[in-house]
Each structure stands twice: as C-alpha cells, then as structure tokens.
Amino acid sequence: MSYFSSTSASKSESALFVPAVPLVHDAPLSPSAAYTPARRPPSRRSQRAVPSPVKGAAILCGFLPLPPTLAVIYIACGHVVLRAAHPAHYDTVPLVSSARAAAVGGAILTLPLAVLLYILLFPTKPPEPEDFFDDDDDGGEQPWTYVAYAACAVLLLVLGAIAGALGTVCLPESIRLSAAQAARAGIVGGAIICAGFALLAALVFVFWWDCCRRNPAT
Numbered sequence: 698m699s700y701f702s703s704t705s706a707s708k709s710e711s712a713l714f715v716p717a718v719p720l721v722h723d724a725p726l727s728p729s730a731a732y733t734p735a736r737r738p739p740s741r742r743s744q745r746a747v748p749s750p751v752k753g754a755a756i757l758c759g760f761l762p763l764p765p766t767l768a769v770i771y772i773a774c775g776h777v778v779l780r781a782a783h784p785a786h787y788d789t790v791p792l793v794s795s796a797r798a799a800a801v802g803g804a805i806l807t808l809p810l811a812v813l814l815y816i817l818l819f820p821t822k823p824p825e826p827e828d829f830f831d832d833d834d835d836g837g838e839q840p841w842t843y844v845a846y847a848a849c850a851v852l853l854l855v856l857g858a859i860a861g862a863l864g865t866v867c868l869p870e871s872i873r874l875s876a877a878q879a880a881r882a883g884i885v886g887g888a889i890i891c892a893g894f895a896l897l898a899a900l901v902f903v904f905w906w907d908c909c910r911r912n913p914a915t
Contacts, residue, residue, distance in 0.1 A: 764804070771857025771887040774890060775887070778886070798868050798870075802860030802861055854891055858879075858880040862876040
C-alpha cells in the first residue's frame, strides 16, 4: 500500500514539474517598421488615358474634315428653311455662296476646335494624391467629365453659326449673306440636324431596350 502511494505521489510531482524553456526575445522593431499601412490599390478614378502619338495623329486626320462638312450641312439646311420662312432676306443669295462660306469658316475652325476638344476630353491635370481613407468603390464620373461633354454638345450645336459668320466675313463675294444672317442660318440648321440625330438615337435606344427586354440574356 505504501508502495502505490509513494508511486502516485512521485507521478503527481513529476506532472507538476515543467521544464524551464528559455524565452527568445524578439529584436525591437524600428519606428518605421512598427506600423506600415497597406498600400492602397490604384483608384479607379484615374485620369483618362492620353492617346499615343500615332493614335492621336489618326484621330486628328479623321477629325479634320468634320468641321467643314458639318458647317456646310448646317448652313445649307438653315438657308433652305429660312428662305422658305423669309424669302426677302435669303432668296437673293445663292445657296452655293452660303455653303462656300461655311466650308471656309469650318476649315479655319478645324485646328482650334481640335486643340479645344483635346483639352476638354484629355485634361493634362496631374492626378490628385490618393486618400488612404477614401472609398475605393467610388468609381463614378468626375464633374469635369460632364462639363466636357456639355461643352462638346454646345460646340456641335453652334458650329454652323460660328463657321458661317466667319466664312462670310472672309469671303470677298458681293452677293452673300451678312454675318448675322449666316449665323442665324447656321444655328437653325444645327438645331434641326442635332434634333434629328437625337431623335434617331432615342429611337435606336428604345428599339434596343425593347429587344433586350423581349430576349433577356440567359
């Protein structure tokens, strides 16, 4: 009996004995490494990518004929409409003269318009410093983008008026519209053409939306 009691006592003492393990102290961290915030991923609100020189030259070459062509269409349309409404003011001036003035004015405005559109659509402002506490999910358009789109729409509308007035002043023809009459014809034609394009775009969108609603993607 004493043997078993001594054995159990020795086992309990050995169970309570924990060997000492030397503690390894970590090296003290430097102040710079004490807290290193996670690097924020690039924000989706980045600047619009500037086209490469080759792509920019291709876009410029495709843009060059647009202002004269649109100006001629606007002036011709406005001249015809105003001739029907006010024959005394527009009947004596041939339509070819107004179209020639619009082409000259549009050609003069081509390069300034190209530079202006480049500044509006591809601003060279450096990106703002990113805020660590800013929300990464905010990927909406910036207010400058909407301003640029609105400016482009206004330029598209008044292009004929500006080109017509400028071309009328530059051409030395005796029978021609005055600058005010050319501007009026350009704005009337621009409003009609732009309204027609807007209506066509709305009809195409409604048709596309109806097709998507009838045949939803699976």
